[in-house]
Amino acid sequence: MNAMGQRSRDGTPALQIEDLRKSFGKAEIIRGVNLSIGAGERHAVIGPNGAGKSTLFNLITGRFPPTSGKVRLHGADLAGLAPFQINRMGLSRSFQITNIFPNMTVFENVRCSLLWATGYRYSFWNMVNRSRALTEGAEAILEQINLTSRRNLPAGVLSYAEQRALEIGITIAGGANVIMLDEPTAGMSHSETDYIMDLIRKVTENKTLVMVEHDMGVVFGLADKISVLVYGEIIATGSPEAVRANPKVQEAYLGAVLEAEH
Numbered sequence: 366m367n368a369m370g371q372r373s374r375d376g377t378p379a380l381q382i383e384d385l386r387k388s389f390g391k392a393e394i395i396r397g398v399n400l401s402i403g404a405g406e407r408h409a410v411i412g413p414n415g416a417g418k419s420t421l422f423n424l425i426t427g428r429f430p431p432t433s434g435k436v437r438l439h440g441a442d443l444a445g446l447a448p449f450q451i452n453r454m455g456l457s458r459s460f461q462i463t464n465i466f467p468n469m470t471v472f473e474n475v476r477c478s479l480l481w482a483t484g485y486r487y488s489f490w491n492m493v494n495r496s497r498a499l500t501e502g503a504e505a506i507l508e509q510i511n512l513t514s515r516r517n518l519p520a521g522v523l524s525y526a527e528q529r530a531l532e533i534g535i536t537i538a539g540g541a542n543v544i545m546l547d548e549p550t551a552g553m554s555h556s557e558t559d560y561i562m563d564l565i566r567k568v569t570e571n572k573t574l575v576m577v578e579h580d581m582g583v584v585f586g587l588a589d590k591i592s593v594l595v596y597g598e599i600i601a602t603g604s605p606e607a608v609r610a611n612p613k614v615q616e617a618y619l620g621a622v623l624e625a626e627h
């Protein structure tokens with residue numbers, strides 16, 4: 366069965382991380398991370414600045430090779446694979462920095478990412494069918510991210526929140542079933558944050574979501590499970606309630622963050 370866009374039915378976790386380590390020079394930034402993320406789970410990784418959250422993302426997505434340890438996607442070892450190969454196995458990520466082409470239209474941005482993501486799978490199709498499939502696919506995504514009415518505008522003129530929605534559209538375009546979002550609501554107002562949160566909930570329905578996020582409203586509103594990364598180690602993983610109540614987490618991170626929000 367092609368697992369794209371569907372939950373694993375045999376109980377294999379979507380992602381398994383086994384004793385993962387990463388050093389830059391002498392500094393060990395990721396220090397033995399073990400984590401299992403179930404198919405269909407919404408998982409948030411939180412922790413203080415510099416804890417290694419982006420580095421962990423970069424290791425999972427193949428952007429950096431680990432110093433040691435393993436990452437498995439639906440049971441398959443990702444060692445040695447390039448980001449585009451991992452992407453074609455059903456894992457797609459967004460970046461903290463907006464990754465869209467500002468001079469291309471909104472529609473072209475989505476269509477292009479679809480073309481890239483599905484390049485191989487449609488290789489036996491004739492050009493007409495392929496072109497039609499891409500157009501229809503792009504239209505369906507625009508509908509999902511509520512940007513149909515903006516489709517012919519250059520992406521650069523969209524509002525910040527709309528650009529982040531487009532970024533999410535580009536991330537989901539290839540039909541990946543594991544979606545990784547890096548600070549999807551960074552720099553947003555309360556209403557924009559609520560809007561993007563609803564959008565994320567909608568587009569990741571029946572998919573696995575892994576996100577790094579600093580806004581605790583978003584984390585506790587969206588996540589089924591939370592992992593807390595401090596100095597390259599996961600000090601707690603569990604349900605939002607369990608993580609919130611964990612004294613180690615309170616001490617290392619959440620106590621100060623929740624206090625600052627009130």
Ligand SMILES: Nc1ncnc2c1ncn2[C@@H]1O[C@H](COP(=O)(O)OP(=O)(O)OP(=O)(O)O)[C@@H](O)[C@H]1O
Nearest residue numbers: 389390394412413414415416417418419420421577
């Ligand atoms: N390519 C690199 N080379 C050297 N050091 C790096 C590299 N990438 C990250 N680091 C270091 O690793 C540490 C963790 O950085 P990382 O960006 O992963 O943290 P983070 O938890 O995502 O932080 P933030 O919440 O501020 O985004 C930092 O001390 C950073 O300077």
